[in-house]
Amino acid sequence: MNRFAKGLLAALLLLLSSSTFAQQGKRLEERLRDHLYLLTSEELRGREAGTEDAAKASDYIAEQFAAMGLEPYIGDSYFQYFTVAGAPNKTFRNVIGIIEGNNPALSNRYIVVGAHYDHLGVQLGQIYPGADDNASGTSALIELARNLLANRDKLGRSVIIVAFDAEEMGLHGSNYLAEVMPADRIDLMISMDMIGWLEEAERLTIEGVGTIDNGAEWIIGLPPSINLKLKQYERSVMTATDTRGFAQAGVPTFAVTTGTVSPYHKPGDTADKIDFDGLKEITLFMTTLVESASANPDFAHSGKLAAIHSALPIAQLGITGSFGRSSVRWPDSALRGKDGQLLGAGLTFQLNLGRWFTLRTGARYEWSSPKWPDDDKPYAAATRLNIEQITTPLTIGARLPLTDSRTYLYLGAGWYYTQRLKASVGKQQVPLGDNGIRTDEGGPIVEWGLNMGKVQFSLVNRYGIEDLFTTPTQGKTRTRNTLCEVTYFF
Ligand SMILES: [Zn+2]
Incomplete structure (x- = not known):
């Protein structure tokens, strides 16, 4: 450092300390x-x-x-x-x-x-x-x-x-x-x-x-x-x-x-x-x-x-509400069902395995009302079936933590099982079993979602692989459900 620089520094320090x-x-x-x-x-x-x-x-x-x-x-x-x-x-x-x-x-x-x-x-x-x-x-x-x-x-x-x-x-x-x-x-x-x-x-x-x-x-x-x-x-x-x-x-x-x-x-x-x-x-x-x-x-x-x-607990229990679409598909023909609604409520149990994995299951009571096209009426004149059922999903998923352990994205896949309790078309009961609609069904399930604190939002797709019913003209049908779920963990 030369003399000029030293002088300048001293002046600067003086200025700084006087302003201080x-x-x-x-x-x-x-x-x-x-x-x-x-x-x-x-x-x-x-x-x-x-x-x-x-x-x-x-x-x-x-x-x-x-x-x-x-x-x-x-x-x-x-x-x-x-x-x-x-x-x-x-x-x-x-x-x-x-x-x-x-x-x-x-x-x-x-x-x-x-x-x-x-x-x-x-x-x-x-x-x-x-x-x-x-x-x-x-x-x-x-x-x-x-x-x-x-x-x-x-x-x-x-x-x-x-x-x-x-x-x-x-x-x-x-x-x-x-x-x-x-x-x-x-x-x-x-x-x-x-x-x-x-x-x-x-x-x-x-x-x-x-x-x-x-x-x-x-x-x-x-x-x-x-x-x-x-x-x-x-x-x-x-x-x-x-x-x-x-x-x-x-x-x-x-x-x-x-x-x-x-x-x-x-x-x-x-x-x-x-x-x-x-x-x-x-x-x-x-x-x-x-x-x-x-x-x-x-x-x-x-x-x-x-x-x-706090850290994510190993086991979590929450209440879940779900709403979305339920529709009927004809896998053997070009005919597509219309979208009806599905509403559900129930419990979710989640196990958090290590840093990355999550196992989820639970039970939902559901009201589903798949529709079919006007030109194919398997039951009376109505185009809408009303079903009450209980569904149990089981998925294993990966968690991707975002900002902390309770804020994460997840992606899961597994299987679901649905037990039907009651079905009707308008006021007319439809029998379950051989002469009516199938009593139970299962199929693959894919879900992804976002968890923030105690609240979780998920998008769920369920693909039925068993026939819901068979129509004389169009053949076998299956269900397809797309739902939004909101879960609050206690
Ligand atoms: Zn700030």
Whole structure:
């Protein structure tokens, strides 16, 4: 480095530190505003993970941490680098600091507070500024760290402050930290994600209070008063946030948010729409919440986690509703039956075998009404048969996990068996057995579907290979059923 460069660097450092001093005198709301406008500025182009733009954002956060005197979590760097499969040449990094607790009995335990700083970047030439998602959480995180440092005497457990990278790509930053940290030493993990719209949302939502012993009572008693909506557990698999990796490691987690009232994942999620007064209130409230969690020796895990975070059980029982088409086919001729309806209700039993396989069975009570063409009326004048029957499917399938163990696609194939109970044409009973329609039938079944949490949607095809009835003019007929099924697992 030559002398000119050294001089330039010294001047830059002076400029940086003087602007930092100026910052420390500013009021909380102004500082939140400064962070948020900087993070959403055009220069940072939407902070897409793995780009120079995200690197600038993480540099800014690290500078803020350094300026307030936050200790780096790993050695002397705030940056924790990690890789993302499928993006081998890109750099990803969390920004992490730590405030050591004062209570010798608790200081080797942790409260982790995080907010992701990445967003969607530029798409089709448009910048996605991500002001609410999640410059709001990141700005609050920086100021939360400053408040906690100022009150560090009150802390018992150590507090880890982390700005996560690559959340939008699939929670990579938080998953990585959850993997490398000792989960059994974390007493609470908090993710602040989208907290910039308090006025519009009217309440701050905290999901996961059921993961802490008497969590709701504890939080309601905390000052300063703020309108809260407490949920025992996170429910929606569609709005996953950085809590997931920690929850899957067995850690109690809170997801803190004002919800998706902002223009979610749209270019219109801009800084000018942020409720800074609300963001300030949330920052102050989160400060007392973290201080309280850190100091309280009795603070404990309730032992419960949200179902969406827990592993898939080996055996599941659910209720199923089905609706779809039932039709009659004439395999020996060109004649095709018309589509009638099929409705059903029953139970599904699913065995999850290892990581990939699923065995499914159950029983459905069904009302089926296949039709046939007007020019071929095997029974009286009607063109519709009404059948009540019980069907038992048995399939083996493959699961393809998507975002977590309870969100997966599956494809299955097997056999079904139907026992007919009653059949009629209009008001006239049709006999079952030799003189009427066949009492039972079987055939191959193919199904595929999507499981999200406790709910499963499937599309099922059943191909009857035994004859339903024989008409004098057209010969043998078989059934074909195409159904949608919705199952709710208990
Ligand atoms: Zn987000």
